[in-house]
Amino acid sequence: MPSYTPSSSVIAARKALAERLHDLRRDAGITGRELSRRCGWHPAKTTRIQAGKAAPSDADIRAWCQACDAPDQTDDLIAASRVVDSMYVEWRRLEKTGLRHAQDSVLDLYRRTRHFRVYAHRVMPGMLQTREYTRAVLTAVQRIRNTVDDVDAALDARMDRQAMLHRSRRTFAILIEEQVLHGGVADAATMAGQLGTLIEFSTRPTVSLGIIPVHTGRRRSPAEDFYMFDDTQTSVELVSGHLRLTQPHEVAMYAAAFTEFTEMALFGHEARRRIASALRRHR
Missing domain, CATH: 1.10.260.40 (lambda repressor-like DNA-binding domains)
Structure with missing residues (x-):
């Protein structure tokens, strides 16, 4: 990749x-x-x-x-x-007036999209996060990047967007690296609640959830977290900023990577077994 x-x-x-x-x-x-x-x-x-x-x-x-x-x-x-x-937009530029702006800036894109493909190797995908997990993520971001403290407003915006997505006829193909299930983004209680919600999401007909095991043969190294919006745009979350790709050949490269990662992932009962195993560790 x-x-x-x-x-x-x-x-x-x-x-x-x-x-x-x-x-x-x-x-x-x-x-x-x-x-x-x-x-x-x-x-x-x-x-x-x-x-x-x-x-x-x-x-x-x-x-x-x-x-x-x-x-x-x-x-x-x-x-x-x-x-x-x-x-390419640096986080400090995108978030200079606070985290709420970053949430609102992608709202129209999310409204237009009908099929999402998401790859996560750092944190849970935003569209599947619980309110408590999102608060932990946004609070960490606010402290690390020293942005305006508008976590509550950003949290409300994220939850409103998530509710909008799941009320519609959109479909979600989501791949999560197994280490994310054990990540230290939030405390044990928050992680337990998040993993329970993840299991519930995995049973929905509009959601295809795959867990990529830690020990699996791969030709590609884990990439940055990325979101694909239909076949029109890929957004990549870099350490330094946000990368927006719209050229067909670039979008196609991420689509190919997503297909390859999909072949490594566990789905259905096997995926839920991995999530349940991580859940027991957080209790």
Whole structure:
């Protein structure tokens, strides 16, 4: 499984944008130095943009297109640049006004999605969390990232979203690494309640719940937690931030990884046996 970071996915997209700008200059028949003169900036800036090492602003793109006598390309290139910018968001930026904003920011996406695929190797998937478990997770996040303390508001938003999801005709395919059942995110009582709820969720007809045993042969290492929204978007939860992937080939890579992880997982009675075993340890 590729370990997606800003340096592998976002920068690749930025380089693709840089190549389009480079081609535009070349098609105009002007040098980088001449383009810099027309734009009124240092030639080093042109070099950095063409190498994908610097992200051009909307104003930079407008000036570039004007210098290349291609104003008709401006809107399309600005749109492409904004897609790159939206792919990766640092947690500190997403949560700068508190955790509630992060919950609300994905609400429309969740409303549009009909089939969810989730892989979890750090914490329980949010859509299956109990209120007590969610409180423990959000409290830990608030303390570690030193965000605004709006845990109660964020908790209410998460629970409202979860209720909305399970009132509808959505389907959920969820894979959880076995170590998550024994994780230290919450105290024993909270974990026991969470595992009991997990068993109940596993019996629902709209939920396919798989547990990936700790000792299992695998060709891929565990990936970051990721959520797939139909076949249109994959969201990856990195340590440093949130990665949003919408390119079909990238979404397809995560779909392939999910299929491979599914083949390692236990389902039905066997999955519930693993959960029940972990539950006994927390009591």
